[in-house]
Amino acid sequence: MSENKTITMIITRQDHPDESSYEEKFEIPYRENMNVISALMEIRRNPVNADGEPTTPVYWDMGCLEEVCGACSMVINGTPRQSCTALVDQLEQPIRLEPMTTFPVNRDLAVDRSRMFDSLKKVKGWIPIDGTHDLGPGPKMPESKRQWAYELSKCMTCGVCLEACPNVNSKSDFIGPAALSQVRLFNSHPTGEMNKSERLQTIMDAEGLMGCGNAQNCVQACPKGIPLTTSIAALNRDTAVESFKSFFGSDQRV
Amino acid sequence: MAGTRGYVNRRLHSLLGVIPIGIFLIQHLTVNFFATRGPEAFNAAAHFMESLPYRYVLETFIIFLPLLFHAIYGVYIAFTAKSNLSNFGYFRNWMFIFQRITGIITLIFIAWHVWETRIAIGFGWAELNYQLMEGILTEPFFFWFYIVGVISTTFHFSNGLWSFFVSWGITVSPRSQKIMTYASIIIFLAISYVGVRTLIQFAYGI
Incomplete structure (x- = not known):
């Protein structure tokens, strides 16, 4: 049969x-x-x-x-x-x-998913820990934070969120949700946080965070259930604060 | 530095949509609502607005310049999107497309509305009073044109307010975004009522 x-x-x-x-x-x-x-x-x-x-x-x-x-x-x-x-x-x-x-x-x-890997390079999607000598152990991370950051770390750069996004297309240069969420991941890490402002600056352009149109298909389509839209909204807040700091000046910038 | 300019433009677009354009919209609909108390009440309210001090400065910086920027940059945003509703028929994706469609409809409506009222008055072709709007809205075509235009505008504002809260990082959690969705629906219904009720008053005198 x-x-x-x-x-x-x-x-x-x-x-x-x-x-x-x-x-x-x-x-x-x-x-x-x-x-x-x-x-x-x-x-x-x-x-x-x-x-x-x-x-x-x-x-x-x-x-x-x-x-x-x-x-x-x-x-x-x-x-x-x-x-x-x-x-x-x-x-x-x-x-x-x-x-x-x-x-x-x-x-x-x-x-060819090269553009996604190029985006990770653009947003400095890593934590610089190498030095010429042993830098010793890094700061500890609270368990509650580790739990949500772990969810963000599940991203496998598969490209499904870019495919689902109406703003990722031949007419726009939007890098898509995946790389943005990685900025939030590395900024949440206690060592990665030391380069937080640098990483935020990389996405403060029309191709970066501002390319998002809040259609929120990405979070529905993500096979790993990553809270991509929460990441984007959190970065909207972080970059808004970052803009004020960099324009009006703060103790982080001389 | 093109990158920074793109960032500032987009932030400005989001900000101007609510402050001052959104606030002006609510003020405008509220003043017009005086029409429901009769022609005299409308004329008094309209003439109060017309006789505000340094009116041209107010009009230029609170209405025309923000509106022009929001409209021109908005058309660019609308045409860089590519609809994919057939494969992703989610609520927010529908709102995303409606936001762009109503943006274009609102632009056409406002261009016509400004031409027919503010510019016509400015050139002395018309006079600002109850009869001007009554004359326009008693024509069935323009009544429906205004109905579509006003509802499109109130939708674009209400849904845009939702996006504004996300774009400025105010509503980050999914729960807060959901509650904001309900709030934006209530705002949409409320200001649509104000707008449509005024139109009915002008068109049918009831």
Whole structure:
């Protein structure tokens, strides 16, 4: 009975970054407990489309296969999410797979998320702790703060929040919610806090924090449940205070 | 330094929408509401506003310049968004799109409204009194044009007030943002009533 069952997939494909995309339909044999990746692996094993014509295997990106690396994000039935945790039994058929539109396509479903990593560099998304000598242990962090900061640290730079954001598109340079929330994460760390003002300055422009239009899709779409909009609102407060300090002067600036 | 300019522009856009434009809107609707007490009451209130000292300074710095900046920068903001309601039909995403649509409608409405009233009065083509508005609003097309325009304006202000509270970091927690959503709905209903009630008075005399 189950041997005759098939899964229908319609995949948006693209052979080269500069070429236009096209759709290809696949019928693959059903197995129990499949996820989208094991279905794609089945196509790779036997690259024949629904018309029975041999084709090139569909290309996609993947890493951890347990929703912590963010590499396998794609648009599945209209929703951006990780293909490793997208279970075939829970998806409506035909399953439509598309690459995320916010990023340039490398090939088929694999996109280039470089802009997200560039944003992390822009916002100084790290804590500078290296010195020429042992700086000793850092200040301690209150447990209550550690708990919410841990939630922010779950970000895997998967790109789903950028895909969901109406203000991240070809007409704007908005860096998106992910990198902004990382500013809040590193500013919450007792050692990272020493560079708080420096980090806030990096997002005080139209491409940074001001690119947000409060549509709040990001917080709904985030697979890790990160409170992205709370981070953005908190940064709105921090940068407002920072503007006053830097314009009118304070004891932090001579 | 283009980055800093972008930051200041956006902050200014958010601030001006509430102070002074939002405050002016409420004042304007309130003064107009005198119409419900009859033409004499409206004329008295309107003439009081008209005879305020250094009126041109007030008009320029409280109304025209902030409004121009908010409108021009707002059009830029509206057209850098790309709607994705089909895949993300969440309440806030709808509000995001409505905010941009009502912004454009409000701009068209206010441009026409200023032309027909303040500029016409300034050039002496019309006189500021109850009959001016009665003449405009007894035409069914303009009555509905004003209904759409006024509701669009009150929506844009109420929802914009919600965004203002987020943009300045006043409502940070999801709970405070939710309560502000309810507050903004109440504000929307209240000032829409004030505006629409006045329009009905001018159009139908009731």
